[in-house]
Amino acid sequence: MDIRLAGPDDIPALLELRQRMYSDETIDEHLLHLHREINNHRMGDYPADVFIAVEEGRMLGFIEVGFRSRAEGCDPNESVGFIETWYVVPERQGNGVGHKLVSAAENWARAHGRREMASIVWQHAERSQRAHEAMGYSMVDRFVNYRKAL
Numbered sequence: 001m002d003i004r005l006a007g008p009d010d011i012p013a014l015l016e017l018r019q020r021m022y023s024d025e026t027i028d029e030h031l032l033h034l035h036r037e038i039n040n041h042r043m044g045d046y047p048a049d050v051f052i053a054v055e056e057g058r059m060l061g062f063i064e065v066g067f068r069s070r071a072e073g074c075d076p077n078e079s080v081g082f083i084e085t086w087y088v089v090p091e092r093q094g095n096g097v098g099h100k101l102v103s104a105a106e107n108w109a110r111a112h113g114r115r116e117m118a119s120i121v122w123q124h125a126e127r128s129q130r131a132h133e134a135m136g137y138s139m140v141d142r143f144v145n146y147r148k149a150l
Contacts, residue, residue: 001097003104006038006050006062013059014038014050021087037064047112048084051104053097061088061097065105071118073140081109083119086128093127102135 006014011034018030025033037048048066052059064084074080083105088097106117121128123142133139 001053001055001060001100003051003053003100006052008038010050010052010059011035011038014052014062017059017062017087017089018085021085049108051101051108053088053101059089060092061086061101063087063101063105065108067109067112067114068118071116073138074116074118078115081106081112081114081117083117086119098131099135 011031014034015027015030018025018034019027022030034050037050048064051063051065053061063086066082066084067079068082069079070076071080071082083102086098086101088101109117117137119132119137121132129139
């Protein structure tokens with residue numbers, strides 16, 4: 001299995017995996033997001049990249065990594081590496097694919113001078129929580145987000 005940065009030729013396979021994960025987004029929304037990250041290496045004002053896991057020509061998973069100006073439980077004076085999205089095909093979950101993707105993201109953040117890495121997991125996503133904990137991440141807090149349109 002190879003872990004590498006995604007390139008423009010990987011967008012069709014990434015699109016398929018992102019649609020599995022985020023079925024509420026349109027194809028155009030997925031494509032805009034992927035083109036911005038892969039071609040411009042940006043997420044908003046910060047650098048971003050996508051790493052993919054490929055074996056025998058098949059994409060097994062991906063991780064989108066970038067920076068955040070702050071994250072719960074991290075030094076408030078420094079931006080941090082941030083796992084934006086992380087997905088492994090169900091039949092390969094629990095086989096080390098995710099661990100290798102996260103390691104690539106952490107190395108990327110270190111290479112960009114970051115000293116901390118953070119991630120957010122949905123409260124109901126217990127398997128994802130266990131995966132984070134197995135790789136040395138610790139839960140910082142649980143909270144509910146609210147919004148109001150103005």
